[in-house]
Amino acid sequence: MGPNPGETAPTARFQEKREAILGAAALLFNEHGVRGATLAAIAERVGLANNSVTYYYRKKEDLATACFLRAIAVFTSLMADAARQPTVPSRLEHFFRRHAELLMAVRSGAHSPLILFNDIRALPSPQVEEVYGAYNDMFRRMRGLLEGPPTRALPRADLNARAHLLISVAHWVRAWIGRFEADEYPRVAARVADIVLRGMAGAGAHWPAAPVPIAESKADEASGSTESFLRAATALVNEQGYRGASVDRIAARLNLTKGSFYHHHDNKLDLISACFERTFGVLRRVLSAAEAAPGSGWDRACAAACALVRFQLSAQGPLLRATATSALPDAGHRARVRRTMQGLTERMGSMIVDGVVDGSIRPLDPAIAAQIASAMINAAAELHRWVGSATVDNVDALYVRPAFEGVLCPPS
Numbered sequence: 035m036g037p038n039p040g041e042t043a044p045t046a047r048f049q050e051k052r053e054a055i056l057g058a059a060a061l062l063f064n065e066h067g068v069r070g071a072t073l074a075a076i077a078e079r080v081g082l083a084n085n086s087v088t089y090y091y092r093k094k095e096d097l098a099t100a101c102f103l104r105a106i107a108v109f110t111s112l113m114a115d116a117a118r119q120p121t122v123p124s125r126l127e128h129f130f131r132r133h134a135e136l137l138m139a140v141r142s143g144a145h146s147p148l149i150l151f152n153d154i155r156a157l158p159s160p161q162v163e164e165v166y167g168a169y170n171d172m173f174r175r176m177r178g179l180l181e182g183p184p185t186r187a188l189p190r191a192d193l194n195a196r197a198h199l200l201i202s203v204a205h206w207v208r209a210w211i212g213r214f215e216a217d218e219y220p221r222v223a224a225r226v227a228d229i230v231l232r233g234m235a236g237a238g239a240h241w242p243a244a245p246v247p248i249a250e251s252k253a254d255e256a257s258g259s260t261e262s263f264l265r266a267a268t269a270l271v272n273e274q275g276y277r278g279a280s281v282d283r284i285a286a287r288l289n290l291t292k293g294s295f296y297h298h299h300d301n302k303l304d305l306i307s308a309c310f311e312r313t314f315g316v317l318r319r320v321l322s323a324a325e326a327a328p329g330s331g332w333d334r335a336c337a338a339a340c341a342l343v344r345f346q347l348s349a350q351g352p353l354l355r356a357t358a359t360s361a362l363p364d365a366g367h368r369a370r371v372r373r374t375m376q377g378l379t380e381r382m383g384s385m386i387v388d389g390v391v392d393g394s395i396r397p398l399d400p401a402i403a404a405q406i407a408s409a410m411i412n413a414a415a416e417l418h419r420w421v422g423s424a425t426v427d428n429v430d431a432l433y434v435r436p437a438f439e440g441v442l443c444p445p446s
Contacts, residue, residue: 052090054080057146060101067275068098068153099161101149106168108148109204112136113175122182122442126200127227129179133204134211134223141216151205152357155273173420176201184442191423195433196441198420202413203230203406209356210405225399229406233440236389236396239332241435241443260308262288265350268309272355272415306358310371313354314378316345321381331389335382336438339407340430346414347426356412379408410437 058079062071073094077087091097116129139145154165177197185193207226214222235241266287274283281302324338346352359371383404389395395403410433417424417433424432436443 051080051082051086053146055082055087055090055097056101056104059097060105060147060149063098063101063153064147064150068094068156069275073097095158095161098149098153098157099165102151102154102157102165103168105148105151106165106172108136110168110172110175113172113179116179117175122180122184123231125179125182126231126441127224130204130207130223130227130230131220133207134219137208137211138216138219141212150208150357152355153275156275173197173201180441188445191421192432192436192445194420195417195424196436198413198417199410199433199437200230200441202416203409206405206409206412222402225402226406229398229403229440230437231440231442233436233443234335234386234389234395234398234403234438235332236394239330239389239394241336241439242430263305264309264312267305268313268352268354271306271309271358272352275358303364307367309354310358310374314374316353317342317378320345321378321385324385325381330392330394331385331387332394332438335385335389335395335407336434338382338385339411339438340434342411343414343429343434344426346411347417347424347429352415353412355415356408379404382407407437410434 055076059071059076062076062079065071066075071094073087073091074084076097077084080087087097091100112129112132115132116125119125119128136145140147151169154169155162157165177193180188180193180196180200185196188196203226207222211219211222263284267284270283270287284302284305320338320341324334324341327334327337329337342353356375359368359375380401383400386395386398386400386403386407390397390400414429414433417429421432431445
């Protein structure tokens with residue numbers, strides 16, 4: 035792509051145009067998904083002819099790959115900088131502070147936009163292998179920030195689970211920090227780092243949380259075949275985005291014909307809407323049960339998080355990832371879905387407020403704590419990629435506990 039290897043180094047003008055293309059492409063890929071954005075739309079966004087974009091990147095998949103590799107390189111540099119700090123706490127505090135500075139620069143226009151990592155699996159081979167190779171290196175960098183005296187006794191599975199939690203929290207911050215004024219970003223970053231390092235427990239609150247009678251949530255089972263379609267479609271949207279989860283692929287995953295699909299659903303959008311409603315139904319049932327349960331705010335928030343993460347790893351999972359909203363074709367639909375998700379996050383925040391009031395949760399920013407808990411629950415759908423030994427039986431201690439007691443807590 036671009037000049038041939040034998041040609042002279044790219045000029046400043048070449049690099050400036052390429053950076054403009056990458057920034058515009060990142061925004062469009064974030065809005066429409068890798069499969070939904072087009073080279074023509076990207077060219078229009080930067081005021082270029084379509085063939086001008088193809089001079090730099092011949093295919094859309096090449097451009098998406100460049101966007102992912104660029105974003106990974108930026109995050110890797112933040113982690114490499116943080117790794118120079120002497121202790122695990124100072125490394126993580128430094129990383130989240132530098133991360134906030136990056137987001138401030140993007141918001142002000144001093145740094146061009148970066149692609150989200152939602153749609154990596156929508157890339158074809160061999161691009162997907164190239165990007166995942168770079169992402170794996172970034173993941174190892176994050177895990178390296180955790181390696182030090184406070185966590186030296188942790189088994190590799192625990193370190194991987196905590197690295198996945200940290201990197202997921204950082205990605206999630208990009209989705210919600212825009213609600214704050216730009217000059218507040220450093221303060222927000224300090225609060226995020228404080229919660230991920232030190233957890234939420236107040237004096238006398240210990241893990242495991244006191245038993246709370248929350249029944250394991252189940253998805254609606256009015257129709258077994260409909261439920262199978264919803265599970266298959268949810269998994270595919272999580273992997274491939276809205277446009278990548280084609281009717282053919284959903285039917286093939288269930289060994290059914292396309293005709294069988296249309297027997298149950300009028301169109302794909304109706305099916306994806308049903309997937310969101312299924313996910314919202316599970317979240318509401320768990321949160322409602324936790325709100326009505328006895329015990330402290332700490333007990334109820336921990337129990338709700340554990341029930342939802344166990345659901346993610348169960349045969350009935352996964353839940354639809356929040357990032358799936360970015361590729362919904364209708365802007366109004368996207369806005370409604372995001373409002374519902376935010377409302378459900380605020381319900382978790384309300385239980386955290388209850389814990390602050392009753393003393394079981396230490397004084398902290400409940401809205402940020404709820405976002406961290408939501409990031410952990412959302413990212414549990416991908417936990418198996420990083421911790422192959424994670425199961426419904428061990429995920430509470432392995433993954434949920436560090437989100438509530440802090441990533442420096444000892445293994446249970």
